Amino acid sequence: MTxxxxxxxxxxxxxxxGRFLTDITTALPDILAGVVFLVIAGIGIKLVMTGxxxxxxxxxxxxxPVYRQFIATIVAVFLWFGVGLSFLSIVGLDGIATxxxxxxxxLALGVxxxxxxxxxxxxxxxxxxxxxxxxxxxVVDIGGTVGEVKSIELRKTRLTVDDDTVVRGxxxxxxxxxxxxxxxxxxxAVAATxxxx
Numbered sequence: 001m002t003x004x005x006x007x008x009x010x011x012x013x014x015x016x017x018g019r020f021l022t023d024i025t026t027a028l029p030d031i032l033a034g035v036v037f038l039v040i041a042g043i044g045i046k047l048v049m050t051g052x053x054x055x056x057x058x059x060x061x062x063x064x065p066v067y068r069q070f071i072a073t074i075v076a077v078f079l080w081f082g083v084g085l086s087f088l089s090i091v092g093l094d095g096i097a098t099x100x101x102x103x104x105x106x107l108a109l110g111v112x113x114x115x116x117x118x119x120x121x122x123x124x125x126x127x128x129x130x131x132x133x134x135x136x137x138x139v140v141d142i143g144g145t146v147g148e149v150k151s152i153e154l155r156k157t158r159l160t161v162d163d164d165t166v167v168r169g170x171x172x173x174x175x176x177x178x179x180x181x182x183x184x185x186x187x188x189a190v191a192a193t194x195x196x197x
Contacts, residue, residue: 027092034091041083049076060130066154067129070122117171121155124174128152133179142168143176 052075056068081104088097112119128134129152138149140159147159147166157173159166 030091034087037090038083038087041086045076045079045083048079067126070154117169118155120171121169124170125152125154125156127174128157128170129154134177139180141178141180142173146180 049072052072053068056071060068085097085101088094088100134140134149134152136149136151139146140149142159145159145161145166145168147161150158150160150165152170155170156167157170159168
């Protein structure tokens with residue numbers, strides 16, 4: 001085998017610089033297309049999010065701002081993730097986009113499994129926030145605990161029971177609450193004297 005001729009340091013640098021410039025020139029149209037896509041997608045997402053916020057303010061105006069922000073954040077994350085994957089595909093990194101999409105799917109599956117109780121509380125919280133019969137100031141019985149609803153949050157509800165604050169997860173409350181204001185007044189009095197136990 002004949003040895004390769006040694007290049008001088010200047011020729012080696014010139015060759016590497018030439019390859020670099022050729023690669024950039026070849027990739028430049030894809031990069032410009034990706035940048036244009038990002039600008040258009042950013043404007044589009046801004047318009048969608050503005051429309052969504054107006055829509056949420058009109059349709060669920062009486063609800064907690066936390067509820068509206070929660071929905072808006074989830075929509076924004078999904079939109080920007082899709083834009084990121086599309087950008088990678090446009091600039092020629094399809095393999096990375098596919099890998100990230102698959103990894104994100106597995107990550108979302110793992111997170112949803114790990115946070116299933118938190119998700120259940122949030123979903124139940126949405127139902128409780130929208131329920132006309134479950135409001136702050138109502139006296140309720142939740143599986144034997146009788147108290148006055150102090151506040152309803154996305155994941156938890158606070159009750160006043162015998163001058164103490166009791167915090168329960170919304171998934172637990174949604175399954176077994178009863179409003180006592182509209183029931184028998186004697187039952188409310190008996191339940192209150194028992195301390196909700």
